Amino acid sequence: MAIKTPAWVARKGGFPTVEGWVWVKPNGRTEVLKSASFSSADIAEWHAGHRPAPVVEPVVQTLHEAPVVERFATEEEIDWHMEDDLDLDFDEE
Numbered sequence: 001m002a003i004k005t006p007a008w009v010a011r012k013g014g015f016p017t018v019e020g021w022v023w024v025k026p027n028g029r030t031e032v033l034k035s036a037s038f039s040s041a042d043i044a045e046w047h048a049g050h051r052p053a054p055v056v057e058p059v060v061q062t063l064h065e066a067p068v069v070e071r072f073a074t075e076e077e078i079d080w081h082m083e084d085d086l087d088l089d090f091d092e093e
Contacts, residue, residue, distance in 0.1 A: 003046045009033055015050070016043050028059045 003016050012033060014023040020036040038046075073081075 003038060003042050005046075005050075006034070016046050018043070024056055028057060030056055 005014070005016075006021070009021045009023075012023045014021045014033050016022075016036070016038050018038060018040070020032050020038070021034040022030050022032050025031050
């Protein structure tokens with residue numbers, strides 16, 4: 001049985017897989033447009049008559065974290081950041 005591509009799937013650049021009609025999103029991931037059940041032979045026949053199926057490369061996610069360096073705060077840093085918080089004069093009334 002030959003697979004017939006729906007017009008709206010063709011506009012998206014969809015292609016058949018065992019999961020159904022799929023397209024490759026701009027971020028590189030695939031999305032199922034319409035679930036369907038196709039045999040491997042039907043899929044191979046469809047690809048033989050159309051452009052080759054796109055090769056989906058995995059999306060590499062780079063983590064950008066600041067390096068952590070543990071150190072003690074200097075007396076100047078404590079004074080700068082905590083100058084108002086450490087003025088505890090209990091003698092004033």
